[in-house]
Amino acid sequence: MNSENKVAIITGSAGGLGKAIAERLANDGFNIVVQDINNDLLLETEKEFKEKGYNVISFKSDVSKQKEQEELVKFTVKEFNKLDVFINNAGVDAVTPFLEIDENQLNKLFNINVFGTVYGTQAAAKQFIKQNTKGKIINACSIAGHESYEMLGTYSATKHSVRSFTQVAAKELAKYKINVNAYCPGVAKTKMWERIDEEMVKYDENLNPGDAFEKFSSAIKLGRYQEPKDVANLVSFLASEDSDYITGQSILTDGGLVYR
Ligand SMILES: NC(=O)c1ccc[n+]([C@@H]2O[C@H](COP(=O)([O-])OP(=O)(O)OC[C@H]3O[C@@H](n4cnc5c(N)ncnc54)[C@H](O)[C@@H]3O)[C@@H](O)[C@H]2O)c1
Numbered sequence: 107m108n109s110e111n112k113v114a115i116i117t118g119s120a121g122g123l124g125k126a127i128a129e130r131l132a133n134d135g136f137n138i139v140v141q142d143i144n145n146d147l148l149l150e151t152e153k154e155f156k157e158k159g160y161n162v163i164s165f166k167s168d169v170s171k172q173k174e175q176e177e178l179v180k181f182t183v184k185e186f187n188k189l190d191v192f193i194n195n196a197g198v199d200a201v202t203p204f205l206e207i208d209e210n211q212l213n214k215l216f217n218i219n220v221f222g223t224v225y226g227t228q229a230a231a232k233q234f235i236k237q238n239t240k241g242k243i244i245n246a247c248s249i250a251g252h253e254s255y256e257m258l259g260t261y262s263a264t265k266h267s268v269r270s271f272t273q274v275a276a277k278e279l280a281k282y283k284i285n286v287n288a289y290c291p292g293v294a295k296t297k298m299w300e301r302i303d304e305e306m307v308k309y310d311e312n313l314n315p316g317d318a319f320e321k322f323s324s325a326i327k328l329g330r331y332q333e334p335k336d337v338a339n340l341v342s343f344l345a346s347e348d349s350d351y352i353t354g355q356s357i358l359t360d361g362g363l364v365y366r
């Protein structure tokens with residue numbers, strides 16, 4: 107392990123966008139900590155990354171638990187001596203009409219998408235302050251953090267909230283030289299969109315499997331759905347010194363879908 111390398115934690119990185127982000131940062135020269143609640147997939151990903159020669163360790167935890175976010179940072183510093191970048195990527199979805207939103211759905215999505223992001227940001231920021239170094243916190247927002255989508259009401263509300271916390275954390279932490287930004291993907295083909303498509307199709311008898319994904323992605327001006335590496339490209343920039351003068355922003359990477 108190279109102790110000169112920068113160190114990044116990527117939550118929810120056993121698969122999907124988080125895995126692509128972790129792989130990109132490893133190729134950028136970071137020592138990486140992959141974190142997820144899905145232990146089997148996490149260990150598979152860690153093994154795959156080790157075989158590729160990346161400096162990687164894994165940590166199984168739940169981002170919605172404040173103590174576990176603190177333990178994740180502690181574990182990282184014990185293994186790699188420091189922290190430079192914390193990516194609050196883990197997130198979950200739910201598809202229902204507004205009138206069917208219930209307490210379980212609200213609790214689950216807000217706990218993971220919003221509380222998880224707040225706890226991750228706090229744990230990382232406290233470590234950066236202790237180290238007396240600059241640091242970067244990068245949050246998973248979404249097009250749904252700029253525009254609210256039918257059937258994705260709770261999810262959209264959580265992502266608007268992530269955008270809000272990104273702004274306030276950026277304002278309060280700037281004095282410590284901590285940058286806080288967010289990436290806002292559009293429509294990427296991961297397990298999340300497999301689930302969203304499956305649920306949307308259940309609610310509309312005119313839709314066949316794959317139609318909801320097709321409907322969303324057909325509006326993308328650049329003419330193709332998003333690949334995880336498109337998202338990793340933006341996160342790599344936000345994790346680098348090239349973005350040192352950017353903070354509090356929730357930047358869209360969606361191939362031309364939402365215009366702000
Ligand atoms: N896929 C898209 O089109 C899209 C678009 C916009 C934003 N996003 C956001 O990007 C992020 C990643 O999305 P994805 O498509 O890769 O999703 P995904 O479902 O494919 O992967 C999410 C990962 O997070 C993990 N996870 C879930 N709950 C967790 C918890 N409590 N603690 C730790 N890990 C947990 C899962 O096990 C999974 O490995 C999410 O925040 C999502 O909201 C995705």
Ligand SMILES: CC(=O)[C@H](C)O
Pocket residue numbers: 199247248249250255258291292293294298
């Ligand atoms: C899943 C997501 O955030 C958008 C709506 O594609």
